[in-house]
Amino acid sequence: TQLWDYAVMRLVWRPDAISKWFREQGIHGPSYGFLNGCNKDIRSLKEETDRLVLDVRDHKYLPRIAPHYLKWRAQYGDPFLYWHGAQARICVFNYELARQILSSKSGHFVKNDVHPNFLALVGNKLGFMEGADWVRHRRIINPVFTIDKLKMMTKTMLDFAETMVKELEHQASRNENGEKQLHISKFFSQLTVHNISHAIFGSSYELGNKVFQAQIDLLRITMEAFLDVLIPGFKYLPTERNQRRWMLERELKSLLTQIIQPRLATSEYGNDLLGVMLDSCIETKQGGKQVDLSLSMDEIIHECKQFFFAGHDTTSQLLTWSVYLLCIYPEWQEKLRKEVFKEFGRESPNPNALNKLKEMAMVLLETLRLYPPALFMQRKAVTDMTVGSIKLPKGISIVIPIPVMHRDKEVWGDDADEFNPLRFKNGITGAAKVPHGLLAFSIGPRSCIGQNFAMLEAKSTLALMLQKFSFTLSPDYVHAPVDMFTLKPKFGLPIFLRPLDKCN
Numbered sequence: 001t002q003l004w005d006y007a008v009m010r011l012v013w014r015p016d017a018i019s020k021w022f023r024e025q026g027i028h029g030p031s032y033g034f035l036n037g038c039n040k041d042i043r044s045l046k047e048e049t050d051r052l053v054l055d056v057r058d059h060k061y062l063p064r065i066a067p068h069y070l071k072w073r074a075q076y077g078d079p080f081l082y083w084h085g086a087q088a089r090i091c092v093f094n095y096e097l098a099r100q101i102l103s104s105k106s107g108h109f110v111k112n113d114v115h116p117n118f119l120a121l122v123g124n125k126l127g128f129m130e131g132a133d134w135v136r137h138r139r140i141i142n143p144v145f146t147i148d149k150l151k152m153m154t155k156t157m158l159d160f161a162e163t164m165v166k167e168l169e170h171q172a173s174r175n176e177n178g179e180k181q182l183h184i185s186k187f188f189s190q191l192t193v194h195n196i197s198h199a200i201f202g203s204s205y206e207l208g209n210k211v212f213q214a215q216i217d218l219l220r221i222t223m224e225a226f227l228d229v230l231i232p233g234f235k236y237l238p239t240e241r242n243q244r245r246w247m248l249e250r251e252l253k254s255l256l257t258q259i260i261q262p263r264l265a266t267s268e269y270g271n272d273l274l275g276v277m278l279d280s281c282i283e284t285k286q287g288g289k290q291v292d293l294s295l296s297m298d299e300i301i302h303e304c305k306q307f308f309f310a311g312h313d314t315t316s317q318l319l320t321w322s323v324y325l326l327c328i329y330p331e332w333q334e335k336l337r338k339e340v341f342k343e344f345g346r347e348s349p350n351p352n353a354l355n356k357l358k359e360m361a362m363v364l365l366e367t368l369r370l371y372p373p374a375l376f377m378q379r380k381a382v383t384d385m386t387v388g389s390i391k392l393p394k395g396i397s398i399v400i401p402i403p404v405m406h407r408d409k410e411v412w413g414d415d416a417d418e419f420n421p422l423r424f425k426n427g428i429t430g431a432a433k434v435p436h437g438l439l440a441f442s443i444g445p446r447s448c449i450g451q452n453f454a455m456l457e458a459k460s461t462l463a464l465m466l467q468k469f470s471f472t473l474s475p476d477y478v479h480a481p482v483d484m485f486t487l488k489p490k491f492g493l494p495i496f497l498r499p500l501d502k503c504n
């Protein structure tokens with residue numbers, strides 16, 4: 001009976017009550033479908049618009065990734081209420097409301113519930129914690145990203161980017177006229193894995209890469225197993241899949257032991273993320289610092305996973321989209337090249353001087369505005385709340401669609417759909433009618449901890465590429481941005497690289 005009561009309450013009574021709650025405030029939306037909410041509509045709208053292919057210079061891709069939001073906003077206004085299964089969601093487009101929700105320090109807006117499979121993949125730490133736990137973790141990790149530490153990391157970023165550029169030169173030289181079509185996003189993906197692994201594991205980054213590969217393989221096996229009928233004790237049977245899982249688990253443990261043991265033996269925990277976490281963990285155990293700062297081994301492993309997933313794909317997409325934009329706006333490519341040559345000549349960029357590349361910073365910020373790698377932020381109200389004039393009931397989820405807000409003409413001006421890096425000539429706060437217009441790294445206490453890291457990584461890589469090559473889009477490129485955890489070009493980014501000495 002209890003289960004029945006709960007089902008009726010969650011699936012029938014609550015949707016009805018919530019719709020009424022908002023209707024009384026003049027907030028409407030598509031109606032709730034039993035169990036499915038609006039999911040069928042969303043799926044069919046997305047299937048339809050996924051076939052849209054855009055002109056190569058057209059940045060109006062929102063109908064491809066958010067057709068439901070555009071349709072419902074046109075139909076019901078801003079904000080509107082919709083249903084993700086039985087979960088009620090308010091979609092907010094208003095900057096002032098978004099600011100209040102994202103900057104709230106009251107602890108009344110928490111990260112929305114996340115599917116356990118997703119949590120298993122990305123780690124259930126910093127990005128998904130709340131309250132005292134989150135404060136404790138963020139306090140431990142903040143020192144990893146101080147300006148001094150970032151400067152040291154930039155040297156490594158440049159080394160990795162140089163290795164990537166050498167590989168690109170090698171590939172480009174394999175063609176007679178020095179031109180070869182390359183899927184550049186694959187190179188960026190490898191590069192950003194190296195960088196994030198180095199930030200976490202320092203000199204053990206190669207072992208770190210193997211740790212992440214083992215985790216990805218493990219997850220794949222776990223996902224396959226979800227489709228199996230659950231038979232008690234099945235996971236202990238030596239089936240082919242179970243044996244592979246046990247092997248990966250053993251490998252993972254041995255890799256982590258190889259990384260952690262030498263540090264524990266010498267008490268030299270290191271300056272990288274792992275070192276900082278070990279320091280906090282061990283010192284506390286020995287009766288040292290504040291007890292509430294300690295992290296367990298399990299927490300450390302989850303935290304490493306989280307940084308890996310939060311930091312590599314996002315930055316890889318920032319690089320991919322900025323190269324796409326520099327291909328279709330060759331005048332900007334030339335401008336940035338001149339800036340890099342003016343600052344560094346043909347020498348390897350000075351890690352401390354990357355911040356002098358003002359035009360490059362403008363292009364990267366405009367890339368983040370037009371093609372933000374992270375697309376939708378979600379929060380949940382843990383208690384009844386009022387934001388602006390809207391009364392939100394406890395448990396309601398809120399969606400903040402970043403790319404849609406980045407096209408708001410009232411905030412960004414009539415050219416919001418166009419590429420215009422000059423809008424950032426006075427920095428981020430002067431670029432729009434509101435100081436917090438750019439939401440790509442979010443704002444407020446939960447904003448991205450790795451944003452400076454990501455920007456330095458992108459600047460190092462682009463500077464080195466611009467010194468060596470000119471790049472153009474391949475005619476094979478299909479402009480179809482797609483939402484796959486991050487915003488990606490659906491069919492990759494094939495480009496031609498032409499070594500600069502061959503252009504002159």
Ligand code: HEM
Pocket residue numbers: 126127128138196199306307310311312314315318372373374377378439440441442445446447448449450451453454
């Ligand atoms: C262009 C690259 C990046 C973009 C666009 C990006 C975007 C974001 C956004 C939008 C959030 C807030 C999510 C939310 O509130 O729901 C976030 C949080 C976070 N990001 Fe990034 N990120 C990038 C790179 C990185 C890097 C390089 C790292 C690590 C080195 C990183 C680590 C994190 C972490 C740990 C959080 C959670 C912070 C917290 O909850 O306190 N990100 N990021």
